[in-house]
Amino acid sequence: MSVQLRETAQALAQTLWREHTVYRERSGGVVIRGEHVKRWISLAPAGGRDEILVRAGRILDGGTTAPARAEAVVSLSTETVQLAATCRRLLAEAASGPTSAASRPAAPHQATNSAARKRRSAGARGFGYWVIVACVVGIAALSIYGASVPS
Template sequence: MSAQLRETAGELAAVLWREHAVYRDRSGCVVIRGEHVQRWISLAPAGGRDEILVRAGRILDGGTTAPARSEAVVPLSSGTGELAATCRRLLAEAAAYAAPLAPRPAESGRGRRSGKSSRSGRRRRRMGFSSWVIVACVAGVVALSAYSTSIGG
């Protein structure tokens, strides 16, 4: 089964992407990486004798892989075309999960740091316009109180 998975993965990779890497991971799955599209696909034996579990996910900044966002069980006897169609559907679902959401008006000035983010280590927070206005007002109040103290006493 593992030799058949490897052969199927090689054919599938050639259909899906021009640039790809095919390898076996620690758990015995065959993984196809498309670095240029930041996506991966894995093929593993499923519960049935002639079935494979196809999973798809994203490749994060730095080259690590995000957990699978979508998966499907496909008969191994199905042709490369049907398997490629299933993979394209799973990749589209993974891309839909990766699409950034538009910030709501209440969040527009804040960085979106809830949950785990692959970019949180690299990303710097920037102050929004309203934060600068508040800093300027506080500085003005401090300057005014210092001025009134020096004049009054």
């Protein structure tokens, strides 16, 4: 089945994306990565003899893969065109939802770190403000002193 799965993945990859990478997972499945679209598809044996589990997800910045966001069980004997249509639907589902770190809810420890970063940056802005005020006051004082000293 793994040979048939790899052949199916190769044909599917060429149908979906011009640029792709196909590789075998440790679990016996096959992954198709589309770096240019930041998406991946996984084909793995499912419970049935002629069934495969098709999963789709996103590729995060730095190249790591996010967990699958959509999945479906499909017959391995399905034509490549029909399998590609299923994959496109799953890829569309995987694309929906938050896509950036700013729009995703933060984990509890990340929220704490984020709040600390905001406090630090607010403190840095406050310090910079006072430096500017001190410089302006110093220049004004020097101007007044220079105007009051007889030459």
